[in-house]
Amino acid sequence: xxxxxxxxxxVPPKGHSVWLVTLSAAAMAFLAVFAxxxxxxxxxxxxxxxxxxxxxxxxxxxxxxxxxxxxTALVLDVLRTTPGIAEARVMELDEQAALLEAWLGPDxxxxxxxxxxxxxxxxxxxxxxxxGLRLRLAAEAPGAVYDDHTRWRRPLVQAATRLQAVALVALxxxxxxxxxxxxxxxxxxxxSNGQVIRVLRLVGARDRFIxxxxxxxxxxxxxxxxxxxTALGMAALLALPxxxxxxxxxxxxxxxxWSWALPLAIPPLAALLAWMASMAxxxxxxxxxx
Amino acid sequence: MxxxxxxxxxxxxxxxxxxxxxRLDTGSFHFLTGPSGAGKSTFLKLCYGELLPxxxxxxxxxxxxxxxxxxxxxETRERIGVVHQDCQFLDHxxxxxxxxxxxxxxxxxxKDSDIxxxxxxxxxxxxxxxxxxxxxxGERQRAALARAIVSAPNVLLADEPxxxxxxxxxxxxxxxxxxxxxxxxxxxxxxxxxxxIRFAKAQVQARVMRISGRKLxxxxxxx
Numbered sequence: 001x002x003x004x005x006x007x008x009x010x011v012p013p014k015g016h017s018v019w020l021v022t023l024s025a026a027a028m029a030f031l032a033v034f035a036x037x038x039x040x041x042x043x044x045x046x047x048x049x050x051x052x053x054x055x056x057x058x059x060x061x062x063x064x065x066x067x068x069x070x071x072t073a074l075v076l077d078v079l080r081t082t083p084g085i086a087e088a089r090v091m092e093l094d095e096q097a098a099l100l101e102a103w104l105g106p107d108x109x110x111x112x113x114x115x116x117x118x119x120x121x122x123x124x125x126x127x128x129x130x131x132g133l134r135l136r137l138a139a140e141a142p143g144a145v146y147d148d149h150t151r152w153r154r155p156l157v158q159a160a161t162r163l164q165a166v167a168l169v170a171l172x173x174x175x176x177x178x179x180x181x182x183x184x185x186x187x188x189x190x191x192s193n194g195q196v197i198r199v200l201r202l203v204g205a206r207d208r209f210i211x212x213x214x215x216x217x218x219x220x221x222x223x224x225x226x227x228x229x230t231a232l233g234m235a236a237l238l239a240l241p242x243x244x245x246x247x248x249x250x251x252x253x254x255x256x257x258w259s260w261a262l263p264l265a266i267p268p269l270a271a272l273l274a275w276m277a278s279m280a281x282x283x284x285x286x287x288x289x290x
Numbered sequence: 291m292x293x294x295x296x297x298x299x300x301x302x303x304x305x306x307x308x309x310x311x312x313r314l315d316t317g318s319f320h321f322l323t324g325p326s327g328a329g330k331s332t333f334l335k336l337c338y339g340e341l342l343p344x345x346x347x348x349x350x351x352x353x354x355x356x357x358x359x360x361x362x363x364x365e366t367r368e369r370i371g372v373v374h375q376d377c378q379f380l381d382h383x384x385x386x387x388x389x390x391x392x393x394x395x396x397x398x399x400x401k402d403s404d405i406x407x408x409x410x411x412x413x414x415x416x417x418x419x420x421x422x423x424x425x426x427x428g429e430r431q432r433a434a435l436a437r438a439i440v441s442a443p444n445v446l447l448a449d450e451p452x453x454x455x456x457x458x459x460x461x462x463x464x465x466x467x468x469x470x471x472x473x474x475x476x477x478x479x480x481x482x483x484x485x486x487i488r489f490a491k492a493q494v495q496a497r498v499m500r501i502s503g504r505k506l507x508x509x510x511x512x513x
Contacts, residue, residue: 006394204368
């Protein structure tokens, strides 16, 4: 029998610590899948919100009703002659009604309200000189206000970025807790196998051989547990109910496309963590055995 | 090979023995006797570095025990076979795997046929695949002896190796240790069995050490 083969056999196959490693790795991998999903989703949200609003803007025109058409024409003329504006379109009344419906209800008498006129802009990638545009609008149509959505977009992007940071911190914490649990389990495994260690030292086995025997066992169990936990986590994500547009923030929590490959990195990472944690513990415990 | 210079050992309740100086040379054969609790097992543990002396110097195979790294101690133990009083096995491995452990756990090649021959010598061929907890006390001692000598060690340390054996098997195992000694292995056997000592002295030039009154006394060639 080879050294490697006997190394796989010297640690007794049964023991509570072995189950502790498997179960804790499974539980932590399950949680890690969700933390990762949250991180990926928040990154995607931040990108999509930034992207969705980044090349649009609105000009809000408040004017006495009798001057509204003239002012609108002036504003459109300014916009069409401004470099960086790809398109300018006056929003229809029913479009404005749809926007206000969420706050004021469907039976809104728009014609009775002094609503400003909204002009939707699509900007080129370079965008206009915003300060210059504001000055020109103020000169040509004093009631026109250029809004590039920055004040709406920035807090949304910030919120999504912070959510992503929280998810990454959660991932780090899960990794730390996993390492701590595995280190404890390794310590318990080594303590409960004092006889094995004494016999191996007695026959001349090096610490490296003994530590490797325990590290292999613990790493294999962690890999097994993490694989199961990851599979369960991915299945649970797939089983989440579809969020419709009524809850836009929750829509799409989980992985999309290639990002489904990301959780597949969890089991090998858990195994690596288990390998390092059990190695540190094994050599520390072995130093106390003659 | 093993050198004790003014060695004392103390577990905390006063010295078990003190100022022991003795040299165990290549090819020597020593019996260690003394009343229970006198320190025979402690002496043997000092001989393979499981314990460090409270004072004095122990040299194992030309290396100072205190100065050895853990790997050097393991390397030294590769060349020392030990039969413990309580045997100590890996209970989930077969007798055959336990006997081969000093070789496989240290990366040295071992032939299955060598282990089979050895198990035959100690009368355990039929128990090769058995687990240690299923063995009788005598069978465990024989398996422990087989494990201790499988690597043809430079030193064999045996603590009451025939305590649970009948006279016939005791003689057989003693002959095995004598054969090993004739090939150059230094042998130290802690025992109370005077008949065994007489039997061995008829075959080989053996010296008797006695721990008594916290001192190690080296008897003459006559018992």
